[in-house]
Amino acid sequence: MPPSHEAGWAHADGALKAPSWLRPPTDPNALVPTLWSSTAHKADGDLTIGGVAVADLVADFMTPAYVLDEADLRARARSFRDAFATFDVFYAGKAFLCTTVARWIQEEGLCLDVCSAGELTVALKAGFDPGRIGYHGNNKTYAELRRAVDAGVGRIIVDSFAEIERLTQITDDLKRSANVMVRVTAGVEAHTHEYIATAHEDQKFGFSITSGDAFRAVEQVRAAKRLELLGLHSHIGSQIFDSSGFEVAARRVLALHARVSEELGVTMPELDLGGGFGIAYTTQDDPSDPAQLATEMSKIVEHECKALGVDVPRLSIEPGRAIVGPSVCTVYTVGTVKPVTLDGGAVRTYVSVDGGMSDNIRTALYDADYSCTLANRESDAEPVLARVVGKHC
Numbered sequence: 094m095p096p097s098h099e100a101g102w103a104h105a106d107g108a109l110k111a112p113s114w115l116r117p118p119t120d121p122n123a124l125v126p127t128l129w130s131s132t133a134h135k136a137d138g139d140l141t142i143g144g145v146a147v148a149d150l151v152a153d154f155m156t157p158a159y160v161l162d163e164a165d166l167r168a169r170a171r172s173f174r175d176a177f178a179t180f181d182v183f184y185a186g187k188a189f190l191c192t193t194v195a196r197w198i199q200e201e202g203l204c205l206d207v208c209s210a211g212e213l214t215v216a217l218k219a220g221f222d223p224g225r226i227g228y229h230g231n232n233k234t235y236a237e238l239r240r241a242v243d244a245g246v247g248r249i250i251v252d253s254f255a256e257i258e259r260l261t262q263i264t265d266d267l268k269r270s271a272n273v274m275v276r277v278t279a280g281v282e283a284h285t286h287e288y289i290a291t292a293h294e295d296q297k298f299g300f301s302i303t304s305g306d307a308f309r310a311v312e313q314v315r316a317a318k319r320l321e322l323l324g325l326h327s328h329i330g331s332q333i334f335d336s337s338g339f340e341v342a343a344r345r346v347l348a349l350h351a352r353v354s355e356e357l358g359v360t361m362p363e364l365d366l367g368g369g370f371g372i373a374y375t376t377q378d379d380p381s382d383p384a385q386l387a388t389e390m391s392k393i394v395e396h397e398c399k400a401l402g403v404d405v406p407r408l409s410i411e412p413g414r415a416i417v418g419p420s421v422c423t424v425y426t427v428g429t430v431k432p433v434t435l436d437g438g439a440v441r442t443y444v445s446v447d448g449g450m451s452d453n454i455r456t457a458l459y460d461a462d463y464s465c466t467l468a469n470r471e472s473d474a475e476p477v478l479a480r481v482v483g484k485h486c
């Protein structure tokens with residue numbers, strides 16, 4: 094069976110004929126808006142981003158080059174900030190982080206998630222308010238935790254009993270307190286439109302709710318004199334286009350939240366629902382906008398809290414790629430173009446560019462699909478079946 098991205102191609106006289114959805118738009122300069130930053134446009138075949146011609150960028154910086162549109166990233170950060178006005182919005186730095194981006198994120202009023210000593214260093218170097226930083230990870234070392242506590246990081250998302258012990262020791266040694274969230278696994282794993290909900294949690298992150306570990310972690314944090322328990326944290330996956338996975342996870346996490354309140358008499362003030370909001374890589378992807386997400390997620394939580402008879406905690410979310418993804422594109426130079434005859438006589442063209450796994454591992458790692466456009470000339474040629482390939486295996 095041909096891969097899905099070749100579906101619809103028809104053989105005609107030994108040549109492959111493009112399906113109608115792949116035919117050039119009537120306007121050869123048209124860009125599909127969901128795939129590009131908001132300032133990107135094409136005129137006479139020349140792609141311009143943020144008012145700068147991509148051809149000029151290439152003349153200055155060569156290729157491959159990542160182009161990041163500041164106005165677009167700021168606008169996306171702001172739209173999450175505004176749509177989720179009653180939430181705390183943490184930008185998940187692993188999507189893309191450098192000191193400049195950390196600064197923009199802070200200026201737009203968002204908080205920041207880091208998950209390594211390197212990311213924490215970048216954030217602090219950028220002057221990011223440590224009180225607005227969340228520290229994630231399944232393998233935080235003693236030294237990393239000590240540094241996070243020392244720097245006054247706003248929340249540490251604990252991921253194992255060993256880590257709670259380390260953190261207890263560190264806060265006692267330093268005579269400083271630390272705010273803690275307990276990362277739980279709700280048995281929901283979401284990618285794209287589908288999610289899996291099971292009772293088992295065979296994964297490296299978090300404490301299992303069903304096994305009772307999550308409840309015991311809460312008790313252990315409560316027992317530590319200098320650990321302040323903010324609440325529970327759940328992150329279910331990435332490239333999620335449908336809120337039903339969040340709904341199942343929220344139900345399970347809030348049930349634990351209510352159990353803690355009932356059995357321990359502790360009202361945890363916060364709850365984090367993670368990130369993973371899907372973005373468009375091709376015309377097949379249809380992302381939700383932040384306002385729609387905010388409405389759906391608030392409704393889910395309010396409904397569950399009402400059913401459980403608990404107050405709605407202060408909520409936070411952690412969008413990563415939904416803020417930075419569409420703001421970035423990669424620019425390559427086309428080199429070798431090689432036609433290859435397939436079984437049956439049809440021809441596929443291999444278009445080689447001057448990058449590959451070294452600048453974008455996602456295609457090799459996840460079989461991820463992308464879209465591309467010619468950045469420096471107009472073409473009115475018939476579409477051909479082609480693969481854009483990198484330099485590596």
Ligand SMILES: *Cc1c(COP(=O)(O)O)cnc(C)c1O
Nearest residue numbers: 185328331368369370411413414
């Ligand atoms: C990766 C990650 C995110 C962000 O995921 P996106 O798909 O980029 O939105 C949020 N929270 C945690 C804990 C993560 O690991």
